[in-house]
Amino acid sequence: MKHGVGLKPGGEPNRGGELKHSVARAPGKINLTLAVGDLAADGYHPLATTFMALDLYEEVEARAGSGVLLEYVPGPVATTGLETGESNLAVKAVRLLAEATGHPADAHLRILKRVPIAGGMGGGSADAAATLVACDALWGTHLTREDLCALAAKLGSDVPFAILGGAAVGTGRGDELTSTLTEGRFEWVLRLSDEGMSTPATYRALDEHRERFATDLGATPEPEVDEEVLHALRGGDVRALADLLVNDLQAPAMRLRPDLAEALEFGETNGALSGIVSGSGPTVAFLAEDAPSADALAATLTAAGHRVVRASGPAPGTRLL
Ligand code: C5P
8 A cells, every 4th residue: 555655644623623734645547448429519528438546646635724825745756847826626626615615715735646647547636536525624614425526527527536436437528427346456557658648639639530530430329338347347357357448539649649559569468468548648558467467567668668657456536544
């Protein structure tokens, strides 16, 4: 278990019921399946996806103080260049919770990142989820999990799943969630990229491809999750799951970033059961048979000059430390 690095767990409430500080952690995720429908009038694509939370946790400490401040603490992920102002999703989370509860928007945030940035693994979403939960405890506003999830959905499509964790099917924008049962652990090797990708750009590349080849492709099917995926998760059947990994954003992500295809091929010929571009990319997630084969694959990828992180799932959702 990798937690508690850098940030101390939250304290006891003072007499007013408010804490001096609180710490929450939230998991990153990968999409085991991601079916994308056609662009809708609201500017979003209807999705059907299967999420799995991974044991790479973002940690957010919220301290009492006036106004909203955010700083990143040094950790395994470089944070130079990240916005810490109003455009940061964690800052937006503080503002949204304040607006919803009537509590003044006072919180000083310190964030320890472990999820790759702009990698399609929901790191920014996890920051927002942990911020909601940490500030809710700090302020003593005690929202229900349902209310927190409703606020989370307003912040971004992947934020509700970061709160829920485990494994789940997401529909709508990916924010309408149904938890799914799983058995055992699934071992992953994540191949990171030095350069992030923009989620809207990957979706746009998919739209352009669909427009250009409309006559060949025909109508886009209604997005759905194959029942077989849920069977494989319930049965802890890693080999079956490996054959079912699918992502409609993978082809457009690879067109934007041809190095992803090479990385995928390399991992699959060097011990991965199967690999997939995570979400809108560019992280490539390799599923391995078990922990020793995942460790061996990680070593092979590293020796070939790739930057990798080991992870396993499913991991629990956002919780206070
Ligand atoms: O919801 P989120 O802020 O993560 O989405 C970022 C962008 O990704 C959206 O503005 C949209 O361009 C694109 N997107 C989409 N369909 C989705 C989710 C995201 O087109 N279901």
